[in-house]
Amino acid sequence: MIFESDFSLKNYNTFGINAKANQFVAVHSKEELASVLQNHNDIFILGGGSNMLLTRNIEKLVIHVALKGIEIVDTNEDFVWVKANAGENWHEFVLYCIEKNYGGIENLSLIPGNVGTTPIQNIGAYGVEIKDTFFCCEAMEIATQKLVTFDKESCVFGYRESIFKNELKNKYIITSVTFKLTKKNHYLNTSYGAIETELNTQNITSPTLKDISNAVIAIRKSKLPDPKELGNSGSFFKNPIVSKSSYEKAKANYPEIPHYPISDTEVKVPAGWLIEQAGFKGKRFGDAGIHKNQALVLVNYGTATGAEILAVAKEIQQAIFEKFGIAIEAEVNII
Ligand code: EPU
Numbered sequence: 466m467i468f469e470s471d472f473s474l475k476n477y478n479t480f481g482i483n484a485k486a487n488q489f490v491a492v493h494s495k496e497e498l499a500s501v502l503q504n505h506n507d508i509f510i511l512g513g514g515s516n517m518l519l520t521r522n523i524e525k526l527v528i529h530v531a532l533k534g535i536e537i538v539d540t541n542e543d544f545v546w547v548k549a550n551a552g553e554n555w556h557e558f559v560l561y562c563i564e565k566n567y568g569g570i571e572n573l574s575l576i577p578g579n580v581g582t583t584p585i586q587n588i589g590a591y592g593v594e595i596k597d598t599f600f601c602c603e604a605m606e607i608a609t610q611k612l613v614t615f616d617k618e619s620c621v622f623g624y625r626e627s628i629f630k631n632e633l634k635n636k637y638i639i640t641s642v643t644f645k646l647t648k649k650n651h652y653l654n655t656s657y658g659a660i661e662t663e664l665n666t667q668n669i670t671s672p673t674l675k676d677i678s679n680a681v682i683a684i685r686k687s688k689l690p691d692p693k694e695l696g697n698s699g700s701f702f703k704n705p706i707v708s709k710s711s712y713e714k715a716k717a718n719y720p721e722i723p724h725y726p727i728s729d730t731e732v733k734v735p736a737g738w739l740i741e742q743a744g745f746k747g748k749r750f751g752d753a754g755i756h757k758n759q760a761l762v763l764v765n766y767g768t769a770t771g772a773e774i775l776a777v778a779k780e781i782q783q784a785i786f787e788k789f790g791i792a793i794e795a796e797v798n799i800i
Contacts, residue, residue: 489529
């Protein structure tokens with residue numbers, strides 16, 4: 466293991482923020498991880514760096530989880546249980562599964578980040594969430610270095626939520642995730658309008674896993690910036706879940722406000738719509754901005770600091786609250 470000092474994290478966060486780590490080490494095995502945890506208290510865990518905004522230098526030891534490897538842990542006629550170590554790149558893992566004809570995560574193609582962080586915020590896109598195929602994950606308790614297995618129920622998944630973002634925040638490091646995927650009779654989720662349209666455009670009537678993945682990739686590429694070209698962290702905000710009465714109040718002034726039913730008393734409102742209506746879509750403040758094709762995504766045009774991006778986020782939150790009476794909350798972790 467190589468410990469580096471005063472280390473730039475620019476290439477380790479998809480926003481491309483040039484914050485520094487006091488010390489940095491990449492760990493490639495559970496043994497290395499346990500040994501680093503035994504010897505250091507003041508630590509910061511870094512996975513793929515795709516869901517965070519660094520607003521300051523990290524005056525701690527940054528541990529980059531780089532555990533690699535994919536294995537089949539069980540199989541029967543219909544299903545396969547595939548375990549991927551936390552440091553595997555998510556999209557490469559999706560492509561590996563499609564190649565083997567393992568179904569269930571094709572709608573989650575091209576999401577940036579690593580496998581180990583996917584359960585933390587229960588990543589989701591185009592009608593599918595990680596919880597739909599999640600079987601279990603293994604995690605190391607930071608305080609004791611003990612390995613614990615969490616099944617689906619104990620992860621308490623919700624919309625962009627899990628126990629790892631709440632009660633167990635900063636208590637465990639996920640080392641691997643096991644997915645239960647289909648080997649045949651795949652359940653293809655094409656219900657999301659944009660997927661259907663994309664498949665129709667391509668004249669595909671009985672899509673394969675690969676067709677769905679390609680459709681998702683095409684949709685994402687048309688709307689979402691590639692972090693390699695333009696720093697970003699995907700959706701910066703969550704779509705707010707509001708009471709029906711708050712929604713009705715906003716609707717009185719803005720009759721066209723979209724909404725999706727959540728329960729008898731709550732609805733989800735697309736934050737991208739609110740931000741666009743408030744006039745922020747495509748705006749730029751120095752090197753910080755709001756993406757031109759998807760208002761939920763904040764971008765770094767080059768040398769924006771995390772604090773500058775955060776200032777834009779706060780301005781958006783305030784404007785939305787004043788205009789619609791709806792509070793929107795960041796989805797990314799603000800560090
Ligand atoms: N909308 C606008 N303007 C915008 C963006 C969206 O009016 O600039 C409206 C759209 O017209 C549509 C609605 O908002 O009526 C929903 O838009 P879209 O289908 O693009 O999805 P989203 O709610 O904006 C969510 C996820 C994305 C995911 C897509 C597709 C969240 C916070 N975001 O976005 O996830 O890819 O659905 O499933 O739930 C991510 O988390 O990083 C991410 C990209």
